[in-house]
Amino acid sequence: MNEKQCIPISGLNARVGDWTEWSGKPVAESLNDCSGYAVAVIVRTQGIRQPLLKEALTSVSVQSNPCLAVVVVHAGAEILERVESVCREIPSLSWVMIHAERIENKRGYPLNIGLQHACALLNDVEAVAFLDDDDILYPDFSARMIQALGETGADVICAASNRSVPGQAVEEGYRPIPFLNLFVLNFIPINSYIIRLATLAKTPVFFDxxxxxxxxxxxxxxxxxxxxxxxxxxxxxxxxxxxxxGNKKIKDNPEKWENAYRYIHAFIQDGSFLINGQMIRRMMTDQNIKAAENQENLNAMQMRLEELESRLLEKTDQVIALLEKNDA
Incomplete structure (x- = not known):
């Protein structure tokens, strides 16, 4: 690793202090100007899965609308050089690497570091997205997301996402359903949405x-x-x-999950939510459509049963007539 401790990028470091109290400074970068990027993609990594990290970063580099990778390394200083090496192996990647040095902190911490720096890019980047180092974005991610952001005027755009298991074919993963289902289900992968940066800067929201x-x-x-x-x-x-x-021990701990779910259920039960009326209307419309579809399916099934019953009665009458004829 070179001796540089802090690389100023479009005044990034000067602006960071305006947002949050988290530590974390850029320690390496690939560019002198952050302007002209559609999406700042916050890539959370511990630096221990370098081949996967390279695939994740490559997926950022081939976006049809240019993206900036904000690579947040949640690990000790000895890992930084490895991650920087991976970044430099991808010539087409625009990136800044930030050291989230408090390794004892939990999973939200590196994401908050990334958000802190993304908010400082408000005048240069339109939206922010998240990517774990074992996931990938498809090439049209940024273009379609930014297009939808402009067409809808929404603050958050979610898309569908595929699921893959090593050694198996890629399969359908998440498909969007009405968002108010978030009050009962955790169904949106972190890599499948973007947030309008102007809204996030106006109303900062950080991870717990x-x-x-x-x-x-x-x-x-x-x-x-x-x-x-x-x-x-x-x-x-x-x-x-x-x-x-690297979080397998935590994820395999039932008590951690139970505590987290209790925490979230209490947050929902005790919280007050500013739900957009258009969202509620769309949810009710979706439910009415689904109810209509279900009723249509039930009606079709009922008609089919009646048809089968009619045919069965007809066959029964034919058998009875044949038996009566034979008896005669």
Whole structure:
């Protein structure tokens, strides 16, 4: 690693202090100007899965609309050189690497570091997204998301996402459903949405750093609580991979999950949420459509049963007539 401790990028470091109290400074970068990027993609990594990290960063580098990778390294200083090396192996990647040095902190901490720096890019970047180092974005992610952001005027755009398990074919993962289901389900992968940076800068929302798991679910609920308007598109624009990671011990701990779910349920029960009326109307419309579809399916099934019953009675009458004829 070179001796540089802090690289000023478009005045980034000067602006960071205006946002939050978290530590974390850029320690390496690939550019002198952050302007002209559609999305700042916050890539959370511990630097221990370098081949996967390279795939994740490559997926950022090939976006049809240019993206800036904000690579947040949540690890000791000895890992920084490895991650910087991975970044430099991708010539087309625009990136800044930030050291989230408090390794004892939980999963929300590196994401908050990334958000802190993304907010400082308000005048240069339109939206922010998240990507774990074992997941990938599909090439049209940024273009379609930014297009939907402009067409809908929403604050958050969600898209569909595929799911993959090593050694198996990629399969359908998440498909958008009415967003108010977030009050009962954690169903939106962290790599499948973007947030309008102007709204986030006006109403900063950060991850809860007390949670060992499902911090992403809690974050989405916070966005709803603060009145962010959600819209969905059905395009499949990302892929989350089911791979064991450095948090396996935590994720395999039932007590951690139970505590997290209790925490979130209490947050929902005790909270007051600024839900956009258009979102509620769309949810009710979706429910009415689904109810109509269900009723239509029931009607079709009833007609089919009646048809089968009629045929059965007809066959029965034919058999009885044949038997009576034989008896005669």
């Amino acid at each position: 750093e007390t949670l060992d798991v499902v911090e992403d679910w809690h974050y989405l609920l916070q966005l709803l609580q603060n009145g962010f308007r959600f819209e969905a598109i059905m395009d499949v624009l990302s892929e989350f991979r089911v791979i064991s990671d």
